[in-house]
Amino acid sequence: MFWKTKEFNTARKRMTVSALCASVLLTTQTAFAHVFPSQQEPASGATVSAPAQVRITFNGPLEPAFSSLTVTDAAGKPVTTSKASIDAKARDVISVPLSELAAGQYTVHWVAVASDGHRTHGDYTFDVK
Structure with missing residues (x-):
């Protein structure tokens, strides 16, 4: 069972961090899209x-x-x-x-x-x- 292995947990953590970074970048880009x-x-x-x-x-x-x-x-x-x-x-x-x-x-x-x-x-x- 791969999902119980150390490699799976490491991969899951990396995917979570990557998703978090991507959402921060997209939010920042959206915030700067309009000028006020x-x-x-x-x-x-x-x-x-x-x-x-x-x-x-x-x-x-x-x-x-x-x-x-x-x-x-x-x-x-x-x-x-x-x-x-x-x-x-x-x-x-x-x-x-x-x-x-x-x-x-x-x-x-x-x-x-x-x-x-x-x-x-x-x-x-x-x-x-």
Whole structure:
């Protein structure tokens, strides 16, 4: 009976360790598949003087062709002056210049596509005093 031998127990332990290692690697890979904001300027919920740009740093590199960042006023009208761009030296940073903003609430809409193709998106608001 092979399953009662020392060789079988050793093989079973190796298979268990291998399976554990594989599951850790797969979990880690899945966790890094999506990118999310790690810093927002202006910050979510902040009240600021009129900013010249909105800048978001993500927790991983972005795919420039598919990532975007727009800002709208309280009526839903875009207030961005041009298309958002990803920093060539820091591929985890996207920013968009703004026109002169009047007092009020503004909504930032972002779409982040990771370099592996996974997409996330979100919105947040800030106020201009």
